[in-house]
Amino acid sequence: MVDDQTVQSATAQQRVEELRSQLNHHNYRYHVLDSPEISDGEYDVLMRELRALEEEHPELQSPDSPTQRVGGAVSEQFGAVDHVIPMLSLATAFDEASLRAWHARASRVLGRDVTGFVLEPKI
Numbered sequence: 839m840v841d842d843q844t845v846q847s848a849t850a851q852q853r854v855e856e857l858r859s860q861l862n863h864h865n866y867r868y869h870v871l872d873s874p875e876i877s878d879g880e881y882d883v884l885m886r887e888l889r890a891l892e893e894e895h896p897e898l899q900s901p902d903s904p905t906q907r908v909g910g911a912v913s914e915q916f917g918a919v920d921h922v923i924p925m926l927s928l929a930t931a932f933d934e935a936s937l938r939a940w941h942a943r944a945s946r947v948l949g950r951d952v953t954g955f956v957l958e959p960k961i
Contacts, residue, residue, distance in 0.1 A: 850895045857888040861904040 864881055868874045874881075885904065892899045900906070931937045944952045 847895060847897075850891055851898055854888065854891050854895070854898045857884055857891070858900075858903055860884055861888065865904060 861881070861884055864874065864876055864884075868881075888903070889905050892903065892905055931940060941952060
């Protein structure tokens with residue numbers, strides 16, 4: 839007899855595989871082809887769902903998951919740039935708590951309080 843936990847795990851594994859496939863496709867479209875098919879918001883929804891499933895089912899985590907790497911292949915159109923000051927991207931924040939957590943991490947990395955923010959809306 840198959841128990842509910844086994845069924846839930848199999849369903850989670852199937853959804854994780856679907857999400858990884860979708861996110862890899864969209865990463866390629868965005869980063870390599872410069873021709874996205876979905877909005878950043880739609881992409882973020884898929885990524886949040888994958889992160890939540892991987893946290894809920896750690897046995898499904900994988901080093902090749904889109905949650906464990908950034909973007910796609912490096913475009914040959916751009917040269918390498920060394921930044922004197924780390925870029926410290928905000929990543930994704932949807933509330934004040936996320937913004938405060940980013941501020942604490944950035945301050946810790948720089949070894950000083952981060953001030954003088956530059957904000958740009960993502961449209």
